[in-house]
């Protein structure tokens with residue numbers, strides 16, 4: 113089936129992917145003034161000049177003082193991958209699942225400041241009460257994985273599948289790390305959202321209603337999860353949006369059980385089996401614990417696999433003196449190491465590469481948001497199209513209802 117409309121649509125990979133290594137270095141990253149960090153080569157939202165040269169310590173002092181004035185009218189959520197200088201101000205920290213649950217149940221705060229990335233703030237906005245506002249402090253804090261599933265490409269894929277299959281035989285299932293419009297497509301088509309905490313349960317549920325799943329946008333989470341459910345690799349195909357029919361034959365599409373979108377996390381695909389072998393050679397009793405966004409080879413070589421919340425509690429509950437090689441984002445691993453001084457905890461990747469989109473929530477943005485709230489202004493709000501909000505909430509609620 114020839115589809116010329118697909119060809120030559122993009123000549124470059126999404127820019128956030130290219131920017132992903134912007135903060136890689138050999139030492140623990142240190143928060144600088146915003147004007148210094150602006151030199152890192154990533155896109156930043158501009159801020160009024162008075163915030164640009166404020167020393168990090170001064171910003172910290174001001175946030176402490178001013179945040180207290182706002183009290184419980186404001187709720188600050190912090191994802192585990194945020195830098196320490198932000199996490200210290202979070203009322204609740206967690207992975208995207210835990211934060212989504214809080215966003216869905218908190219009715220007190222008039223304003224939710226989401227220190228995370230764009231898709232997370234969109235999710236909070238979809239689940240928020242009608243009178244609640246959700247703020248993302250820096251609008252350029254996106255996610256390279258989410259950017260790999262462009263809504264128009266996903267819609268085209270869905271329409272292609274519609275022409276080939278009986279659509280009552282396939283369920284769209286999107287990882288939380290996707291745009292609200294993709295969650296909305298899932299909501300409209302009897303589909304689901306999942307997180308890395310509940311992907312297996314949600315996939316199981318989806319297989320109860322159809323024998324085929326379109327999994328978006330992380331091929332690795334999709335593959336690793338389907339494998340745990342016993343789906344053979346030959347029944348999984350990858351949909352490459354740059355190719356006709358995703359690069360698959362009609363027969364392959366019809367025979368498949370899981371169609372994996374060709375997306376990945378630039379942070380978690382940095383981990384490899386050589387790093388694991390080196391860690392095992394150095395520490396024979398080591399426990400290797402990785403996130404399911406890592407490749408299948410890495411996940412298969414690990415001792416434990418789970419979401420950031422799982423990683424945090426597993427290491428927290430581990431015995432004194434145990435050794436942990438972790439495959440997830442460095443800001444979180446550094447914090448985990450600090451919180452568990454009686455254990456050896458380190459990142460499997462020797463290069464320090466924080467998620468560059470998470471890292472864009474510099475404390476100056478948080479101060480700017482708080483200053484505006486104190487003046488009665490709500491800046492950087494996430495406003496979803498009402499039908500997208502409604503349909504993505506349907507898919508999110510279907511996920512939250514799964515026990």
Ligand code: SF4
Nearest residue numbers: 255256257377379467
């Ligand atoms: S760690 Fe990966 S999936 Fe998570 S926000 Fe960063 S780029 Fe996106």
